[in-house]
């Protein structure tokens with residue numbers, strides 16, 4: 068394998084310039100589209116070879132789709148293979164809370180002590196830049212990938228925008244089924260579980276579904292001095308109470324078992340033995356994790372979170388209506404339809420109306436015993452030697468879910484080292500990425516693209 072490329076210097080400066088454009092999708096109204104258009108123009112300036120050799124299409128206002136023809140499309144016959152690779156990222160960022168105290172201003176892109184600071188450094192301009200750097204460096208070498216490669220960049224991921232959804236629709240309409248999709252999600256982290264030391268590359272092989280329900284009840288009103296046994300408020304409160312943590316049975320996905328087995332084989336002593344044992348016993352794992360509650364429980368079952376409640380109009384008037392909003396995260400392998408049925412059954416009250424406000428199915432689960440996962444592990448061995456590739460399930464939603472509906476091998480992984488403090492800085496304060504992490508990330512994507520044959 069020819070690894071002749073010398074990466075172009077200056078990656079930190081280029082990321083800094085990206086950070087200085089405040090592409091805050093949630094503040095589009097106030098800030099306008101200018102930062103987004105400037106970002107698209109900046110990409111053209113910083114990545115001349117990408118723009119010369121790849122075709123760029125725009126889908127909706129904020130979706131960028133670059134197409135790099137592989138050997139087959141360019142007329143070669145040496146080892147051309149079916150099915151493109153799609154590398155995804157988003158260039159919008161979440162807002163900054165004015166009351167937060169940042170070490171450096173969040174949109175200044177300050178570089179200090181080998182670290183780039185600013186909103187988007189990790190989510191998701193850092194992961195985006197390492198893709199572009201890898202492609203630009205390979206193009207400088209005259210490299211042609213064995214497969215077609217698409218770069219799909221959305222500008223409204225953080226507001227559940229339509230850019231990525233539209234790109235997925237366009238690909239599907241053209242009969243293009245990606246062989247491999249890589250998007251944000253996991254990273255190279257320290258101590259992935261509380262009692263597991265060492266670093267691991269956490270690769271999301273699926274993501275939970277999301278559903279928001281409104282439960283509501285009506286009452287006849289009247290004076291509060293002679294109430295019936297069940298007012299609308301009490302009816303809704305009882306329904307919420309019946310949706311306790313035990314509403315959904317644990318249902319560990321295959322990924323959770325694989326995660327435990329994989330971590331177990333890299334953990335010495337009794338902790339490693341325990342992990343391997345749990346990895347082989349899904350029922351036990353499900354019960355144990357459910358009993359632990361919190362994040363552990365969320366890994367193995369559908370969760371229910373009552374988030375808002377309202378009802379009535381005055382302190383001494385019986386409420387004529389009451390309602391509660393409930394947010395659910397649906398476990399892999401379940402469906403939105405089953406989820407609503409179970410909620411209705413648990414509430415056991417025909418006078419409580421259950422309305423679905425929004426619903427998205429959980430993603431399928433990508434395999435880990437296939438060529439695609441092996442490719443990720445191979446690239447990782449080049450960029451992060453000795454770090455194991457560990458599958459897991461994401462609780463949050465990514466743009467890649469739109470492609471996962473018809474592409475079987477979708478992995479959520481940004482090849483960047485993130486300390487626990489850095490992970491906490493995502494959507495928080497002092498978001499930052501080390502320059503060496505960016506360099507390794509570029510190396511990862513370059514190794515991946517070199518091995519598509």
Ligand SMILES: [Zn+2]
Pocket residue numbers: 157190191224251
């Ligand atoms: Zn993100």
